[in-house]
Amino acid sequence: MKKPAETIPERVDLLVAGGVLLTMSDAMETFADAAIGISGGEILFAGSMRDYPELPEAAERIDASGKIILPGFINTHCHAAMTCFRGLADDLPLMEWLHNHIFPVEAKYVNRDMVYRGTLLAAAEMILSGTTTMADGYFHESSACRAAIEAGIRTVPAQGFIDFTPPGDEAVRNHIAVAEKFLGKWRDRSPLVTPALFPHTAYTCHKRTLKAVKAVARAEGALCFVHLAETAEENRVVRDATGLSPVRYAESLGILDPRTVAVHAVWLEPDEVRILADTGAAVSHSPESNMKLACGIAPIPELLAAGVRVGIGTDGAASNNDLDMVGEMNACAKIFKAARMDPTVMDAASVLRMATIGGARALGIGDRIGSIEPGKRADIVTIDCRKPKMTPLYNPYSQIVYSAGGADVSDSIIEGKVVMKNRRVLTLDLEKTMEDVEKIAAAVRKDLEERCVCRHG
Ligand SMILES: [Zn+2]
Incomplete structure (x- = not known):
């Protein structure tokens, strides 16, 4: 699945390196010490660092050591x-x-x-x-x-x-x-x-x-x-x-x-x-x-x-x-x-x-997303395994399904863009997002209380 070393570009937008890669390809390939190169929102190569004698320069880099890397x-x-x-x-x-x-x-x-x-x-x-x-x-x-x-x-x-x-x-x-x-x-x-x-x-x-x-x-x-x-x-x-x-x-x-x-x-x-x-x-x-x-x-x-x-x-x-x-x-x-x-x-x-x-x-978009393979859009997440509940790691599939929770997701890349890094969401103001929904909920809550008072006298 990885591209031959000579076709690896000199530069990429984003490099994800280290960690265990679950490609979720049809062959269910997995790689240790992963390296994934992304440019223009597309996965250019994905494999093990050991197979690439020289990694490209990257405008941005995510260190995934100690993490599992998988499709979002x-x-x-x-x-x-x-x-x-x-x-x-x-x-x-x-x-x-x-x-x-x-x-x-x-x-x-x-x-x-x-x-x-x-x-x-x-x-x-x-x-x-x-x-x-x-x-x-x-x-x-x-x-x-x-x-x-x-x-x-x-x-x-x-x-x-x-x-x-x-x-x-x-x-x-x-x-x-x-x-x-x-x-x-x-x-x-x-x-x-x-x-x-x-x-x-x-x-x-x-x-x-x-x-x-x-x-x-x-x-x-x-x-x-x-x-x-x-x-x-x-x-x-x-x-x-x-x-x-x-x-x-x-x-x-x-x-x-x-x-x-x-x-x-x-x-x-x-x-x-x-x-x-x-x-x-x-x-x-x-x-x-x-x-x-x-x-x-x-x-x-x-x-x-x-x-x-x-x-x-x-x-x-x-x-x-x-x-x-x-x-x-x-x-x-x-x-x-x-x-x-x-x-x-x-x-x-x-x-x-x-x-x-x-x-x-x-959803009919399996040709674009859903696995980590060259040519697909880069929708990738990492799960942090450096935690007591995630230790030791024998089987990464079991670890994700039976041991992990959503809060163990560490990084998220969508369409090649890093939207969360080390659990910090980079695209949204979370406090404001929550406050805005609280305001809607306050009106709903008041309405429900009034309905309740009407019904019970
Ligand atoms: Zn429904």
């Missing part, structure tokens, strides 16, 4: 701005949580400013825990794009669509116009942004909306996300309304294809794993949100065995309640072992693949 994590499903509602309502069933708590505060507080500030906070949290790409689905996504670019994090922003009443012709035309405008605005605008669309679910979007939004995505070659088969209740509601399970309903509408990401895919009948595989749809798995909302356990081993592309996502901070992909991997590696009484399912290396190259492929 790819969060394949979140609602970034929902950091504003973190901890607002917990320990409730999905439908009650959504309809009685989340939808009412969203109706009042979601606006451009809230999405911008909430997404900045999410970006800060994600950078600090090693995520370099987020697939975000929410409203006012142009504001989310601005925040992501400012933070320097790669994003697949998906403009959300929802119907609170069955949409007439004009509402459908409006959805189409919003979708086209969003994709048109962000296509080719920034190397960090790959715009997408997100009809919320089969029970909150009318079939006309689902079909229309997917048609725009298909015409533009954009990715389309949809929450699908998240709870038994959803399956019952969709079946009552349409006579079909959510997956069969989505299939009947023609919205499953290789540019669709089915989010959650928990309640699948055995032959529906085959439907997802045959249509080429990808799946985003959010074990912590599924556990917290008591949704159930998705058949991820079966989906992987059927050849479905599966990535890991945190879901929103209101249902998780953090955006830490290291914690998410830990949950993912353990939940199937406990449920199936089988310690061999979902081994650490497979889970780390899902959180990196697997996620990149689920």
